Amino acid sequence: MTTFTEIYQQLDWHQLIIQINSKSAKDIEKAICSDRPSLQDFMALISPDAYPYLEVITQKAQKLTRQRFGNTVGLYVPLYLSNLCANDCVYCGFSMNNQIKRKVLNEKEIIAECEAIRSIGYNNILLVTGEHPGKVGMKYFRQYIPLIKKYFSSLLMEIQPLAITEYKELKKIGLDGVLVYQETYHQPTYQQQHLRGKKQDFFWRLETPDRLGQAGIDKIGLGALIGLSNN
Numbered sequence: 001m002t003t004f005t006e007i008y009q010q011l012d013w014h015q016l017i018i019q020i021n022s023k024s025a026k027d028i029e030k031a032i033c034s035d036r037p038s039l040q041d042f043m044a045l046i047s048p049d050a051y052p053y054l055e056v057i058t059q060k061a062q063k064l065t066r067q068r069f070g071n072t073v074g075l076y077v078p079l080y081l082s083n084l085c086a087n088d089c090v091y092c093g094f095s096m097n098n099q100i101k102r103k104v105l106n107e108k109e110i111i112a113e114c115e116a117i118r119s120i121g122y123n124n125i126l127l128v129t130g131e132h133p134g135k136v137g138m139k140y141f142r143q144y145i146p147l148i149k150k151y152f153s154s155l156l157m158e159i160q161p162l163a164i165t166e167y168k169e170l171k172k173i174g175l176d177g178v179l180v181y182q183e184t185y186h187q188p189t190y191q192q193q194h195l196r197g198k199k200q201d202f203f204w205r206l207e208t209p210d211r212l213g214q215a216g217i218d219k220i221g222l223g224a225l226i227g228l229s230n231n
């Protein structure tokens, strides 16, 4: 099996930038017409010269989305279990060095939140925490996931990256999917944005989808929230 890290380490960031910037109108038109777009086609679609084609690209994306998913919109509600965090990310209000009131929901508070969310008709829940394995870690998840799952048919989590065995254990007690945001895939930018804590480990985070796949987690959501690069 090839891991995200192995693929990442084969890539030359500066070469990729040169390749993307050299895509022509012909490359972009070929990419738009392709039924099975390649990596080269993807580079053409995100190249600077693709800007005038934005409307055509949007229409094609919409058509493919409708083919794949139909006319559906999935809604879920985030339930914040805790704002404790042992990381220092420069863009986040939960960062460990921010002097804010910290809170971890207890059983009674979790039940009240779940009942309120169900009463307005939501059946999909996203559990969100800061990243504090000491106080909001496996012990906490073991205790409360079965309780929360009783209220919802789908349970996603956005928490600190875990080990394969931990994901497997959570799957058994109700976990359906995990969202993990890499924030950026540009390592120098990543290091500038993450100053303290486990989140500084770029590759531990990058390999989270590998571990999720190996644990058999059905839904895996990824994101580059700061963008691919600030260079």
Ligand code: SF4
Pocket: 085, 086, 087, 088, 089, 092, 093, 094, 095, 096, 129, 130, 131, 199
């Ligand atoms: S790990 Fe997440 S919650 Fe914690 S400071 Fe960083 S972005 Fe915020």
